[in-house]
Amino acid sequence: MNLNQFRDITRYPSAVVALVIILILVGVSIYTVIALPYQESVTKWRGGDMVWQDNPRGVPPTWINLVRSKKLPETIVYRSTDEGVEKQITPLDKELTDIFMSFQFEYTADEFPQEIILFFTSTYEKKAPYISLIWKTPDGREISIGDFAIEKTYTRRISQDDQLTKKLGAPAEVALFADPNSEEPAPLKGTYTLEIAGITFEPESAFEVKSIIFGKVYGMAGTDHLRRDLMLGLLWGTPVALAFGLLAAVITSVLTMTIAATGAWFGGWVDGVIQRVTEINMMLPVLPILIMIGVFYSRSLWVILGFVILLSIFGASIKSFRAIFMQEREAGYIQAAQAYGASNGRIILRYLIPRIIPVLIPSLVVLIPSFVFLEASLAVLGLGDPVMPTWGKIINDARTNGALLKGQYYWVLEPSFMLMLTGFSFAMLGFALDRIFNPRLRGM
Amino acid sequence: MSAQLPTSPTEAPVQTNDILISVKNLRVWFELKKWGFSHVGWVRAVDDVSFDLKRGEAIAIVGESGCGKSSLMKTLLLLNRPHQGQIIFQGRDISNLKGKELKWYRSQVGFVQQNPYGALPPFMTVRRILEEPLLINGVKAKAERMERIRQALQEVALTPVEDFLNKYPHMLSGGQQQRVVIARAMILEPKLLVADEPVSMLDASVRVEILRLLRKLQQEHNLSVMYITHDLSTVRFFSERIFVMYAGKLVEQTHIKDLLSNPLHPYTVALLTGTSEPDAANAKHLKEVPPGEPPSLVNPPTGCRFHPRCPNAMPDLCDAKNPPTFEPLPNHVVDCWLYDGDRTAYPETS
C-alpha cells in the first residue's frame, strides 16, 4: 500500500463526488466550530423565547418560495431603536409628551403572515405610557387596532386580541391584510403602514417598540416549535456526527485490528479468550444496552460513544481480521523478521497490521456512517445528548411535535438529508477504496 | 571453483573450535492435541539427528517435502525449540536461549527463504526492508545503517544502489527479489546462513546466478551455509557435504562427489534415479523409482522408515530394527542395514 493508490480515487467518479461531499461536510464542521463557538451555540439553542422570539414558529425555509406558486411571506421586523426610524416627539405640556412613529412596508406575499406581535419597553415612574395603533392598508383604509397602556415590558399579541378579532370578523393577521374585494381570502399587496402613537405622562418617561409581522418562511433551514433556527442545529449536528462517527470507527477499527492481530499472533489461550469474548459480545443486543445506559446512567454523547466503542471492539470483524492474520502470520517475511530478532510487538505492529490496512481503510470508511446512524437512532429514541444539538435530536423534536402530521416535512427531511448525505458519501468512498486497495474485487 | 576448505577426508580430525555449530541427537517433535489439550500423538519431524557444521563450510540437506528438513532449519533458526538434544553454537548450547542472548544468536544466523516474494513485506521499500534488522539489532546511527544497506546491496550486485533503495518488492524481478532477501540475510554479518530452497521458485535462467552469488558470499565471508533443497542437481555446484534426509532422519552423509559416484542408501539411489537430465532418450523408457510416498511422521514405519518402499528391504531386519549409522567408507556414513558389519555390498540398483 502506498499513497499513490489514493490517487486512483480519481478513476471512480462516485468516489470523487463522495470525496467532494465529505470535504464539504468537513468544511462545514470547521466553519461551525470556529464561527459558532460551542458554548455560545449551546446556550443559544437552549435559550428559549428570549433568544428566538423574533422568529416565526415552525416554518419552512425561505427557499421553499422558489418552488411555490403562492409565495409565503417573510418576517418583517421594525424596531424603534433602529437607525433611521423617525420619532416625532411633541411635548404637549410640562408633563405630557406625544411620541409618534410610523412603520411602512411593502407586502408582496400571496399568503397571510403567521402572527403580529409588538414588544414594548418603557420607562416611567408612576404612570405608564398610553399607546394607540393605527393600521393603514394600501387601498387607504385606516383601522384602529388597539388603545392600551403599556407596562415596563409589554407584549401586544395583535393576533390573539379577541376583541379585535370580533371587531374585524377574522384574526388580525388575516383581516388586516385581506383584500376586501377578493372573494377568497387573499392578501392585498402594496404598502402598509403601522402608526404607533403614544403619550407619556412623565417628563422622563419614554418607550421603545419592536413590531414583528411574523412570516411563514424563515432562513435557510426554517424553524422548529420553539422558533429556533434549525440551521444552527443542522450546522452543529455536522461536527458532532462526524466526530462521533469518525472517533467510533477509528478507535474500534484500530483496537479490533490490534486485538485480532495479538490473538492470531500469540495463539493458544490468548486467542481462545479473545475468540470467546468476541462470540459472547456478538450475542449482546447493542441497542437495548445503549438504551439502558441512556436511561439509567447518562445520555452524554461522549459516554454513549465510549459504550458504543466498548461494545464494538469485540465485533464480528475480529473474526475476519483474524482469518487474514492467521494466513499472514505464516508469511515468509514474518518468519524472516523473527529470524532477525524482531520482537512480538514489532511483528504485530510493523508486519502484521500494515498488511491489513488495505482491508481496514475501506471498511473503516464504510463504518463511519453506521456509527453516525446509531447515534442518530439513539437521539430519535429520545436518548440524544441533553445539551448538544444533533441531527437525531432534530428528528426527535419533529417526531414529538407531530411535524409530519402538521405537514412540516422540512423539519424531518433536513436532518434526514444530512444523515443520508453522510452515509452516501462515506459508503461510496469506502466502496471505491475497497476496489482500489483490493484489486481482486475489481471487475475485469 | 571453490577454495580448498578444511573438509577433505584426508585431513586430520577437526579441532572443536573449527566447528561452528554442532547438532547432537536433535529431536523436534510437535505434540498433536485434540480439543486443544488431550494428547493424541507426536509429529516426529526431526528424529535423532546429529551433525557438525564447520566454519566456512557449506552443507546441503536434501529431501522431499515433509521429510523434516524445514523443521530442522526452523529449529536452527530457533523458530522452533528442540524437543530433545542439543544445538551447540560456538561451544555453547543455544537451544534454550532467551531475551538478549536469543537476539544475539539470531543476529548470527542469516535466513534466505524459498519464495522471495513472500519473504519480503510487500508494504516496505527495499531500504526499509534492509533497515529493519539493523534497527532491531541496535544500529542507532542512521548514517551507519545507510552505509551498511548500501554495502549489502552492492554485495548482492543490486547496483546502482539508488535505483533499488526506494523500490517495493513487486517492482523487482524474482531474481532481484531473491537478492534483496540475501542482502537482508547478510546485513547483520552472520556466521551461518540458512538457505531454504533459495532458487526453487526462480526461473531456470536466473537460478545459477543466485547460486553463484551465494557461493561467492560464502567464500568471501567465510560463512557456514546450510543449503536446504530437494534438487540434487544444484547441490554439486554449491556445497561440500550433503546430508540426505528421509522421514525425519538423516540417512546418508558424505561429500557430494562421493554421493554422486557411490550412493549407498537405497533412498539416495532413488533420488538420483529420479532426477532428470535433459536428454531426449528419457522419453523412451520408464524411470525405475520406488512407488509410494514418504510416510506420515505421526506413525512412521517401524524399523527403517524407508523399508516399505525399499527395493532391497530385508525381511525381519529392516522392518523391525531401526538401522544404526554405519561408516562403510571413510567420511561416508549411512543408516542402512545393507552396510552392517563386514557386509559392504552396494545395493543392486546402483
Added chain:
Amino acid sequence: MHDQPLLRVEDLVLYFKTRRGHVQAVDHVHFQLSPNKAVVILGESGCGKTSMAKAILRLLPRNVSRYSGKIELNGEDVMGLTDEEYRTRVRWVKISMVPQAAMNALNPVIRVGDQVAEPAMVHLDMDKEQALNLAQEMFQHVGVPVDFLNRYPFELSGGMRQRVAIAMALITKPQLIVLDEPTSALDLLTQANIMNVLKTIKWETGASYILITHDIATSSELADEVAVMYAGQIVEVNDAESFFSSPLHPYSQKLMASVPKLYDDEQPDFIPGRPPSLLDPPKGCRFAARCHLRFEKCDQDPPTFVVDGRSVKCWLYEQESATVIEPAIVKGGVS
C-alpha cells in the same frame, strides 16, 4: 510427418486488456502436433505459455482484447465454432486439460470419484453408475487406489490429487491433453512416478500431449518435440533429439546451458537481464537485449526460418535454403 497433424495452430494471437495497456500474451504463434506425440512448450514465467494453453482450450478470461488465428483440430478449424459448439464438441471431448496446480484445483467438498466422473456424465451421456465405473477404471490407469473414489481431496496427498486431476482429463478419452506444469509443485519421486504414468498413458492410449513447463530436465521425459516460448512468441520448434543435443535459438542455447547437470562438472550458466514487458515489447527480436550473439539485424523483427523441418525465429538462420514464415503484417495492432 506425412500424416495429417492432429493440431495445427496458425498465427494465434491472444491479447489482454489491462489498466496499464494491452498485454501481448500470445503473439502470432505457429506450431503443429502429430497424433500420439507430445510437444513441450518450454518457457519461463510470464512468457505466455499458460495463456497459450488457455487460448487453445478457449478458456479465456473476460479481459481479452484480441483473440484470433487458426486452430485446426483434425483439419477442422475450431476457431469458427460458437462457444456453445466448442464446449459440447471440443473441450473435454477432443482436448482436455490438467490445469496448473491441479492438485489445488479440485473442489474441496465433492468426493474425488464424483469429480472425475463428472466430465463423463456431461460429455459421454453416461448415467452416474457408468461414469463412476469409468472413473474407477481411470483411477487404476493413473495409479490411484480404487477405494479413494469416495474420498475428499484433502484426504489425498499432493501426488494423488495430481493423479486424480489427470484421471479427470483422461476420462473422456480425448485425443489431446494439455498439461500445464503437471509436476512442478511435487516431490522428485512423485514427479518421476507421475511422468511414468503419463508416458504409459501415451503409449497405451495413443493420446497426444501439449506439455507446458519451465522445467527443461523434466520436460525431456515426455517430449517428442519442443517449442520454446519467449516473451509471447515461439522462438524455436525442434524435435526433442535435436533440441536437447543442439538447440538452435540463442535463447534455447542459453536456457540449456543454465540447467545444472548431475554428472557434468561444467558450471551452469545464466542469462543476465530479464524478459521484456509484454505490455510494450521491443520492435525487433525480443531476446536481442539479452542475447550474446546479437548483431545489427536484430533490431528488426526476425521472421521464422524453417531449416530441415526445424523452425527458429532468429536472424542467424537466414539462409537461402530456409523457408520463411513472415511475421504477420498487422503486428502490434489491436483490434
